[in-house]
Amino acid sequence: MTKRPDSPDSAAPRRALSKKDLLDIEGITEDDIRLVLDTAESMREINQRAIKKVPTLRGKLVANLFFENSTRTRFSFEIAERRLSADSIALSATGTSVAKGETLLDTGRNLMAMAPDAIVIRHPRSGAPHLLARSLPCAVVNAGDGTHAHPTQALLDAFTIRRAKGTLAGLRVAICGDVSHSRVARSNVSLLTKMGAGVTLAGPATLLPAEIERTGARIVTRIEEAVDGADVIMMLRVQKERGGGLGFPSDREYFEVFGLTPARRRLARKDAIVMHPGPMNRGVEIDSAVADGPDSVILDQVENGVAIRMAVLYLLIGASGDE
Amino acid sequence: MGEAPGTFRKVRLLDAAGMTRAISRMAREVVEAEGGTDGFALIGIRTRGVPLAQRLAAEIARTEGVQVPVGLLDITLYRDDLTTVASSPVLKKTEIPFPVEGRNVILCDDVLFTGRTVRAAMDAILDFGRPRKILLAVLVDRGRRELPIEAEYIGKKIATSATEIVSVTFRETDREDDVWLLDREAAKAAPKVAPKPAREKVPAPRRRSRKK
Numbered sequence: 001m002t003k004r005p006d007s008p009d010s011a012a013p014r015r016a017l018s019k020k021d022l023l024d025i026e027g028i029t030e031d032d033i034r035l036v037l038d039t040a041e042s043m044r045e046i047n048q049r050a051i052k053k054v055p056t057l058r059g060k061l062v063a064n065l066f067f068e069n070s071t072r073t074r075f076s077f078e079i080a081e082r083r084l085s086a087d088s089i090a091l092s093a094t095g096t097s098v099a100k101g102e103t104l105l106d107t108g109r110n111l112m113a114m115a116p117d118a119i120v121i122r123h124p125r126s127g128a129p130h131l132l133a134r135s136l137p138c139a140v141v142n143a144g145d146g147t148h149a150h151p152t153q154a155l156l157d158a159f160t161i162r163r164a165k166g167t168l169a170g171l172r173v174a175i176c177g178d179v180s181h182s183r184v185a186r187s188n189v190s191l192l193t194k195m196g197a198g199v200t201l202a203g204p205a206t207l208l209p210a211e212i213e214r215t216g217a218r219i220v221t222r223i224e225e226a227v228d229g230a231d232v233i234m235m236l237r238v239q240k241e242r243g244g245g246l247g248f249p250s251d252r253e254y255f256e257v258f259g260l261t262p263a264r265r266r267l268a269r270k271d272a273i274v275m276h277p278g279p280m281n282r283g284v285e286i287d288s289a290v291a292d293g294p295d296s297v298i299l300d301q302v303e304n305g306v307a308i309r310m311a312v313l314y315l316l317i318g319a320s321g322d323e
Numbered sequence: 324m325g326e327a328p329g330t331f332r333k334v335r336l337l338d339a340a341g342m343t344r345a346i347s348r349m350a351r352e353v354v355e356a357e358g359g360t361d362g363f364a365l366i367g368i369r370t371r372g373v374p375l376a377q378r379l380a381a382e383i384a385r386t387e388g389v390q391v392p393v394g395l396l397d398i399t400l401y402r403d404d405l406t407t408v409a410s411s412p413v414l415k416k417t418e419i420p421f422p423v424e425g426r427n428v429i430l431c432d433d434v435l436f437t438g439r440t441v442r443a444a445m446d447a448i449l450d451f452g453r454p455r456k457i458l459l460a461v462l463v464d465r466g467r468r469e470l471p472i473e474a475e476y477i478g479k480k481i482a483t484s485a486t487e488i489v490s491v492t493f494r495e496t497d498r499e500d501d502v503w504l505l506d507r508e509a510a511k512a513a514p515k516v517a518p519k520p521a522r523e524k525v526p527a528p529r530r531r532s533r534k535k
Binding site: 039046050051055056 | 397400401405410411412413414415416417418446447450451452
């Protein structure tokens with residue numbers, strides 16, 4: 001259909017993200033964030049239908065490059081791609097030429113010869129998606145890079161908060177735990193402060209990175225101080241695989257001092273919600289009574305992740321992009 | 324939708340009273356053909372199919388005393404021209420708060436033109452289930468179809484040229500009820516070019532003959 005002048009659609013505004021890639025929250029605007037969250041509302045509706053599939057990205061190819069372990073994010077992207085009818089291929093670090101010593105850029109260039117419309121990449125090195133985005137013409141979506149950024153997680157967290165609280169502006173959000181290894185924390189602080197929420201970071205001094213104040217968040221070393229009066233409590237996973245376990249003597253002690261227990265939960269507002277990006281270390285950063293309690297939106301986060309990733313893919317590759 | 328830039332108003336197709344009369348007649352036709360108010364639902368295609376569906380439902384409620392279900396459908400994700408538009412159209416929510424399974428679904432839109440919007444809407448509806456029938460109600464059928472699609476209930480049917488535009492406004496979405504046929508300014512200027520060579524051809528031999 002060429003532009004139908006009398007079609008209601010032609011009167012509707014057309015919008016795209018301001019960049020060809022989604023690499024981190026710092027690189028996108030407030031308008032971009034609002035557009036992704038609004039689009040995700042429509043995508044969420046599709047996920048509740050009997051037939052959870054629309055033909056929007058038919059004939060588009062998405063390559064999923066996961067150089068690091070992932071269950072949630074990877075499945076979430078794959079489901080999002082399928083629900084939008086895109087073709088997807090998966091590439092992991094083992095069983096491919098990456099194991100034979102090929103560089104990331106060479107892998108990307110070879111992949112590019114097969115003309116994907118988007119590459120979704122998770123990589124243990126911070127900045128790896130940026131390297132690909134600079135050298136490849138297709139859209140690159142960062143699905144988590146080292147300790148740097150995890151933009152789709154921050155977007156789905158914001159979406160979950162907005163659905164529960166109606167807004168982001170003016171909320172008090174406590175982000176607690178292993179901040180120094182957490183790309184989730186970094187992206188969330190960036191997004192939430194951008195949208196006008198007040199963020200307090202809490203964690204053992206050994207797990208708070210240097211110059212963290214520059215993010216605009218309030219920094220405290222006692223979880224009670226952060227949680228007090230909060231609308232949202234976001235617990236972070238102790239990232240043992242990145243050395244998060246070296247910041248404190250034992251899991252037991254960590255739980256005693258920083259774990260989210262029902263007693264600490266009660267310091268927050270009565271209607272506060274509890275979040276966790278997963279996978280949880282039960283009995284380390286969070287008590288099962290809270291994780292499975294009535295205020296927990298942890299499984300909503302997972303559900304909303306599919307809608308957010310559908311929205312991001314639609315906005316990046318749904319239209320041809322030749323403006 | 325008012326006058327788009329580069330267009331002028333040619334003919335008023337329906338005024339507010341004409342629109343009201345057309346919609347009342349369509350509502351009566353729907354109830355008559357459906358044999359009452361049971362077993363069917365109205366689904367408006369975003370944006371201006373929605374006020375049409377709501378007006379039809381209000382008219383049926385006024386005459387029959389029954390509120391028939393009304394749904395809203397955004398067909399953006401089903402469009403066949405996504406690759407020809409520069410950036411993604413803004414998505415609005417689809418709200419169909421009733422099962423379409425086994426029901427007659429009457430799709431409502433303001434203007435029926437190429438038929439491609441309706442094709443996309445049918446695909447979208449079929450993803451919600453298997454209706455018994457899908458029918459189409461439009462305020463204006465302007466012809467020039469590109470797909471084999473016809474409307475069952477029509478407010479006004481007119482033949483149009485390719486450059487013409489049918490502009491429908493509803494008071495719900497645009498403050499006033501009005502239907503205009505617009506045309507492009509370029510098309511207004513175009514016919515003046517044609518007669519010129521004909522005029523030159525005729526007098527030329529006459530002048531020559533006078534000289535002889």
